[in-house]
Amino acid sequence: MKSLVGKRICLTGGTSGLGLVVANHIIRQGGELFLFLRDEAKLKDINVNDQVHPIICDLSNTKDIENAINKIKSITNELDVLINNAGLWVFGEKKLTEEGIELTWQVNVVAPFLLIEGLKELLINGNDAIIINTASALHQGYINWDDPCFEKTSFSGFLAYRQSKLAILLLTLHYATELENSIKVVSNHPGVVSTNLAQSANWFIKWFFSLFGKSPNKGAQTIIHLLENSDKAISSTYYVNKKVAKTSTPESRSSNSANRLVKLLKSNFENSYTEINVNIDIKIS
Ligand SMILES: NC(=O)c1ccc[n+]([C@@H]2O[C@H](COP(=O)([O-])OP(=O)(O)OC[C@H]3O[C@@H](n4cnc5c(N)ncnc54)[C@H](OP(=O)(O)O)[C@@H]3O)[C@@H](O)[C@H]2O)c1
Structure with a gap:
């Protein structure tokens, strides 16, 4: 285990499953943690010290994301790591956010996009900065x-989840190219892990995850490996079991689709989010 003293790390989804293991690891290893959470009560599971900055943010709410970015900017102007780990899978009926966006798309795709855009200046100021995205x-x-x-x-929760994980791989590709001279951007698949991801699924899926899923501690090891060995990480790469994997689909490696996705997210942001008076510094190009 390597020391993370001096590393400034922003983590979403650090209150459960893989992310909870990663959060407590960062704290144990002396990192400074900007911990996103939507429910303050969950701090009880985390070994909070004066290096932890709780950032209250429901990623389904764009105003919350803007406030979170501003809060981080009020504390620091440098970040070394952004871990976009929060994610969900909707089982059953389609769910919309207050802003009318399908929930999986908002939390798994729009939120990481806005966090990368909103925090990239801080990451550019950081030391050998890296963005680690949890894909699947x-x-x-x-x-x-x-x-x-x-x-x-x-609506299909399965297709919505699968599409969102393709999108996070495409975001990885796009930003690895856009930021190639300043920030590394990588993705990872943690394996099948027994977490709360399938908590609202039917008994069969829950049974499958609990029987075949590895422990969150094992599932978190690829993220921890990337965090501790960011100097050796290869930008734009998909990691499985701590290693570069060539198993992502050809579509997830399509630069055209990656650029098209970012254009779509930017134009959606410009057209609708500005109506709700959210002001995140997104460069529309
Ligand atoms: N488990 C697997 O087999 C598996 C496989 C491949 C990829 N993944 C990916 O791994 C990542 C972590 O998932 P997990 O398996 O550890 O599941 P988990 O135990 O359900 O953790 C999900 C995390 O995301 C947070 N989150 C969900 N919706 C949010 C929202 N609206 N606002 C803020 N935070 C929100 C949760 O916060 P709360 O604690 O407040 O709910 C929690 O911290 C996800 O991106 C998932 O897609 C998991």
């Missing part, structure tokens, strides 16, 4: 470009 082996298929939020087609 479940990312086959294509983005439903005409209807990513299932407004015209009937």
Whole structure:
């Protein structure tokens, strides 16, 4: 285990599953942690010390994301690591955010996009900065470009989750290229892990995860490896079991799709989020 003293690390999804293991590891190893959480009561599971800055933020709410970015900027102008780990899988009926966005798309795709955009200046100021995105082996298929939020087609939680994990791989590719001279951007698949991800699923899926899933401690090891060995990490790469993996789909490596996705997210942001008076410094190009 390596010391993380002096590293300034921003982590989403650090209150459960893999992220909770990563959060407590960062604290144990002396890192400074900007810990996103939506429920303050969850701090009881975390060994909080004066190096931990709780950032209260529901990632389904864009105003919360803006406030979180501003709070971080009020504490520091440098970050070394951003870990976009929070994620969800909607089982059952489609769920919309208060702003009318399909929940999986908002939390798994729009939130990491806004955090990368909102925090990239701080990461550029940091030391050998890295963005670590939690993806999944479940990312086959294509983005439903005409209807990513299932407004015209009937909702499938499976397809929404799979599409969102393809999107996080495409965001990794896009930002690895855009930021190639300043920040590394990598993704990882933790394996099947017994966490709260399937908590609202039917008994069979829950049974599958609990029987075949590894422990959150084991599942978190690739993120921890990337965090501790960021100097050796290769930007734009997909990591599984702590190693570079060549198993992501050809579509997840398509630069055209990566650029198209970022254009779509930027234009959605420009068209709708500005109406709700959210002001995150997104460069529309
Ligand atoms: N488990 C697996 O087999 C598996 C496989 C591949 C990839 N993954 C990915 O691994 C990542 C971590 O998931 P996990 O398995 O550790 O699941 P988990 O135990 O359910 O943890 C998910 C984390 O995301 C946070 N989160 C969810 N919705 C949020 C919101 N609206 N605002 C703020 N935070 C929110 C949760 O916060 P709360 O504590 O407040 O709920 C929690 O900290 C996800 O990106 C997931 O897609 C998991």
